[in-house]
Amino acid sequence: MKLNSLLADKKDAILEKWFDVIIESYPPDTSNFLKNQSNRFANPAGSAISQGIENIFDELLRGLNQENTLQFLDNIVRIRAVQDFTPSQALSFIFPLKRIIREELTVEIAGNQLLDEILALESKIDDLALSAFDIYMKCREKIYEIKANEVKSMTFRLLQMANLINDTEGHEPDFKGNNKLKIKRGEVKK
């Protein structure tokens, strides 16, 4: 576990580089804003990214607790999923971590025969990317689900009203017995 302690030593430098790479995927005018404004509420995207990558990195060192990692990835991916990125761009932020680690540890890798450990770490990073892909897809599916729900609840209301129009034309409207509608209404709400 030599690698881990080396990584822990270099944590700040690695995270800084990683953050910069992610930020550079935004237009320059934006990237500077994301970088420099430290208020979590004035700059939610920037702070979510910097917090997120630190947590993910810690998890990598600790050995990837599945649940935590997913949560941390989610914080970043959920944002990028609704920004102006293609799917590949949205997830591209994970891979540079490999390069950055190799760059930071060039000397150590050469001297200490860390190759096996590095390879293991890199495949963990690959796993991260795959998880991020799952999350990205979930986010996009959620967007479509939300859209569909908005349309559904609107249509439902319209149908509900249309039904009643028929009722009033024909006979006394049967409000009381309309339990079905109530159940449905509950469904729509959820």
Next chain:
Amino acid sequence: MAKKFTAKPDELSKVDYKPPKKGWMDTPAEFKEHTFCWGAKGKNLDAVNFPNARDWSPAEEDWKLPENWQEIFLEGIRERLGKYRSFKLFMDICVRCGACADKCHFFIGGGDPKNMPVLRAELLRSIYRKYFTASGKMLGKIAGARELTLDVLKEIWYYYYQCTECRRCSVFCPYGIDQAEITMVGRELTNLLGLNTDWIAGPVANCYIKGNHIGLEPHTITNSVEFFLDDIETITGIRIKPTFNRKGAEILFVTPSGDLFADPGTYTAMGYLMLFHELGLDYTWSTYASEGGNFGLFTSNEMAKRLNTKIYAEAKRLGVKWIIGGECGHMWRVINQYMDTWNGPADFLEEPVSPITGTKFENAKSTKMVHIAEFTADLIKNGKLKLDPSRNDRLKVTWHDSCNTARGMGILDEPRYVLRNVCNHFYEMPEDTIREKTFCCGSGAGLNASENMDLRMRGGFPRANAVKYVRDNYGVNMLANICAIDRVALKTLMEYWVPDVMVTGLHELVGNALVMTGEKKRTQDLRLEPLPEKEAKE
């Protein structure tokens, strides 16, 4: 024109992809999918006699503009420079200090530099300089001026329909430059060319002909309300009998039609009904003036006035003494800042006095229209309501100040007072995200369509982030507000960003807490879900 996946293969592997640094004037707008609304249908523009009524799509190359569209656009600017000091001044005095740059929720959540308010304004200013100032005519680009080309028109359209007119930038501007004002003019100009979105034009047409945005016809309004009455009877055992279009009532009640149509606004409407019934208020609903909101405001000053006219006209026809307005955001910007000027003086009405407490609403003595939160706060202060806030105990509530009521009116503490009296767990979001600095839901000013969902989600992210903070720290699970668009838009926003937080109107919580005369023992809240403490007791 709309692009789906815009990265070229060679860019995919380039993780340090950075767009080429070009000036904003040389970067035409790229219409990205899920960020803009569909074009207005011809029939909806036709219904209100708008120019260039035809079906069109922003995603297509050809916008079917009239031959002389430049002339129309420029003449439109000239006319408005003469009509609005605000517009003229705001075209001239910006020093581009950048204080507003990071105040816009669309910029914060999305990062597109043209969503910085200053740049959004510059899109139009560059045209103004080119055609209306000496320096712009002579020096051109050096003076920040540029030709009005089709690309420029499209750019203006794209970004002026990515502004929710929330006025947050105006709070931070050293000269009070208000992008909402500029956006309103910009949208008027696009409307001269028939370039509206259907999400706005549809409700406008509906509201003009049928009296409300949703397009509910008179009998469907009463039927919707009947539904609520059934539910209220189920919950309380009391059958309420509200009246519609009743002459001689003391008060006319006007609320956004969304409250009759979409959850969770419907529960808020139930809250109104219960409150008024319990007070024995002599009031009536109207099916003609059945819309408090005003999508005309997102179209043009004239259209907004045409829609707003109905409220006073109906008050006059029915012979009421004054008007109560329901919970809605931009509706109250209109009532506070425009209605009396457009359609007053309301000299056929009386200065509003609460029949229950005798309180004179001094601040509404000319407009004669009182916000329901003012009305209810006064009732509670005078001890006229019996309230059991513990019925809302399963809720940990936070308060979202809606942009229009916060920055175009200033109704901040009345709803908070009501809230504190109807529920026991209330937590404020961080200071920079509430009151006059509140963040928009990201869907205001006619942007709450489905097709622009990505835009809405990122625009609402700063708000959602603050909600997330109070959820994580205090376990907040309910986001309360006084805006019909918020009730719909925030619900969606929460589903994406903070899934376990629900959304409510203020008077839903009032309805829950209100102890009504002759009610049965309540076991359900207004959503027909079991009341927590009853379960515990059983």
Next chain:
Amino acid sequence: MRILFSFFAVIALVLSAYAGVKIANLQFLFGVVIPYIAIAIFILGFIYRVLKWGSSPVPFRIPTTCGQQKSLPWIKQNRIENPSSISGVIIRMALEVLLFRSLFRNLKTQLKEGKLVYGEAKWLWLAGLAFHWSFLIIFVRHFRLFLQNTPSFIKMIEGLDSFLQLGVPVLYMTDVVLLGSVTYLFLRRVFIPQVNYISLAADYFPLFLILGIGTSGVLMRYFYKVHIVSVKELVIGLASLHPVIPQGIGVLFYIHLFLISTLLVYFPLSKLMHMGGVFLSPTRNMVNNSRMVRHINPWNYPVHVHTYEEYENNFRGKMKKAGIPVEKE
């Protein structure tokens, strides 16, 4: 490009003043004619611009409300940020004009992970305030040149301004502050990408111009002294409409004067008019009382509406069926 254009424009101005005085001996042109023209353009231009703004009406009452409205008597109103009276507006405007209240809003000192974090915004507010105030004080100090006997309040300002008593002649703090703050305002336009992105040549030009004016002034006072008695003679001559050109004033003075003349001419043509505009801004200088007092729109005109009668005609049958009262059976 935008920066270089502005920079060289100012350099060209400096050179033309230098050449005009040193080579072509056009002292009268640069010392009398141009300043008079510049002042005339400034005054007339300024008035014209303000009148032109004034000629557009304010159709609606649209203050940006930044606090609690006037409402029920027991709810505490924010009388300044959401004024319902003229006095509230006056205070609001005074805070805005004198202390840059809205920019200050940007400033939020906060404790973050145990240390204080200041945003860039604080610097913008501070530099803006420092710049405008030192400019004003320097402007007032110059009145000593216009008057035979220096009034006591100017002496007092000078005394305060130089209370550090550094160097000979004593150093005015405002000179340092002005140059420092203008330099900062320039640098942030260059180095903060967002601000760089939105900046136009029209933003850099006045900065260079003011930097040029300040630098030439400082050089004159502290380094390459000009003949101050002659300068005063010239200035008083200008002010009393009996222009004279005394001999022996250094060329630096003419450069200084020419840059000031340029600023005066440029002023009413440009964004510098925010000086007048800030007083007219409807979102700040209006009372939020439009529910109490009706605001009149001078161009309010009648519009087409969908009347109740038309509505009832559309829906009469449905209304009757639903039990809604109608006007005509």
